[in-house]
Amino acid sequence: MNHQLLDIESINQAPGDFLSEIGHLFAVFDEHSQDSGNISYGVKAGRQRFFVKTAGVPADPRPFLPHQDRVALLRNAIRxxxxxxxxxxxxxxxxxxxxxxxxxxxxxxxxxxxxADSAARLQPQSALQRFRRLPVAEILNALDTVFALHLELAQAGWIAVDFYDGCLIYDFSRREMRVIDLDMYCEGPFVNRMGRMFGSSRYMAPEEFERGATIDERTNVFTLGRALANLLSDGSVARSTFRGGDRLFDLLRRACHPSRDRRYASIPEFYAAWVEAGKGSSCS
Ligand SMILES: Nc1ncnc2c1ncn2[C@@H]1O[C@H](COP(=O)(O)OP(=O)(O)O)[C@@H](O)[C@H]1O
Ligand SMILES: [Mg+2]
Structure with a gap:
């Protein structure tokens, strides 16, 4: 499609004004739904729909992160x-x-x-609960997409930060998992200077709460293990609620071990164990 949204390099207007001039705004994600300070738009231009993400209004003092930091995160996402x-x-x-x-x-x-927020998440009709009720094989397939993506990212040197179910969009009719909002991922291991880092505690490793700790692929192994616990179980690591077989349960326990040394040493090692376990299918 040949549309100026796809080839224009710069504008002098506010993003929302420009987008509503050149297309139809059908969704806005602003402070009513996001706490990031970013403002994003669903735009229909021609016959195609786009998601346009911006760092929000520079002069707005309310967001936790200042505008220049939000801009830096978007540039990181581009990289x-x-x-x-x-x-x-x-x-x-x-x-x-x-x-x-x-x-x-x-x-x-x-x-x-x-x-969804903690109350809505427990509703039977929430997307998360509907996803959890899918056949095990379909969930394993979706998880493989998430894990294979993280394998590629790890091989390119990226360390996951702030990955949680808010990064997952599932198309229930096409059975396709897609991943969004990786703006906080870091190029290489780093030292936790924040104490409690950004993220959902349902996905975070102990070192993500510990100032001075190293955040690396072992941390990410924990997070991917938590994705398994959250999507193929009720979020716990109890055997009784886990829908996979014993080998997959062993993989989960090892990935989510509180002690870093007891986990898989890297994402490639974690992914190899996942493949060896038939990507879950040989144990369900
Ligand atoms: N490519 C996309 N297509 C459709 N909806 C999206 C897309 N990316 C994000 N969203 C929706 O927009 C919301 C905000 O996007 P996100 O990247 O998470 O921004 P923020 O940095 O504000 O958290 C998401 O929670 C999701 O509902
Ligand atoms: Mg988000």
Whole structure:
């Protein structure tokens, strides 16, 4: 498609004004739904739908992170997308410079975010609960997409930060898992300088709460293990609620070991164990 959204390099207007001029805004993600300070838009331009992400309004003092830090995270997301072409990531078509910083023009993904606030999450009709009721083989397939993506990212040197179910969009009709919002991922291991880092405690390793601790692939092994516990069980690591077989349960326990030394040493090692266990299928 030949549309200015896809080839224009810069604009002088506020992103929302520009987008509503050149297309139809059908969704806005702002402070009513996000605590990031970012403002993103669902835009229909021509016959195609896009997700356009911006760092929000520079002068707004309310967000936790200042505007320049939010802009830096978006530029980080551009780098990440440039270094990994895995199909689970939405296509990044264009970056438009605006007075509010870069506008990242992604594909609009069909499907449901597997995240809701703590009350809504427990509702039987929430996307997460509907996902948990899917056949085991379908869940394993979706998990493989998440794990294979993280294998590629690890091989490109990226350490996952702030990965949780709010990064997962599942298309229930096509049975496709897609992954969004990896803006906080870091190029290489680093030392935790924050104490409690950004993220959902349901996915975070003990070292993500510990100032001075190293955050590396062993940390990410824990997080992927937590994805397994959250999607193929009720979030616990109890055997009784886990829907996989014994070998997969062993993998889960090892990945989510509180002690770093007892986990898989890297994402490739974790993924190899997953493949050896038939990507879960040989043990369900
Ligand atoms: N490519 C996409 N297609 C459709 N919806 C998306 C897409 N990316 C994100 N979203 C939706 O927009 C919301 C905000 O996007 P996200 O990248 O998580 O921004 P933030 O940095 O504000 O957390 C997500 O929770 C999700 O519901
Ligand atoms: Mg988000």
């Amino acid at each position: 990440l997308r440039g270094s990994c072409a895995h199909a689970a990531l939405p296509q990044l078509h264009n970056v438009i410079e605006s007075p509010h910083g870069p506008m990242l023009v992604y594909d609009w993904l069909e499907g449901d975010l597997l995240h």
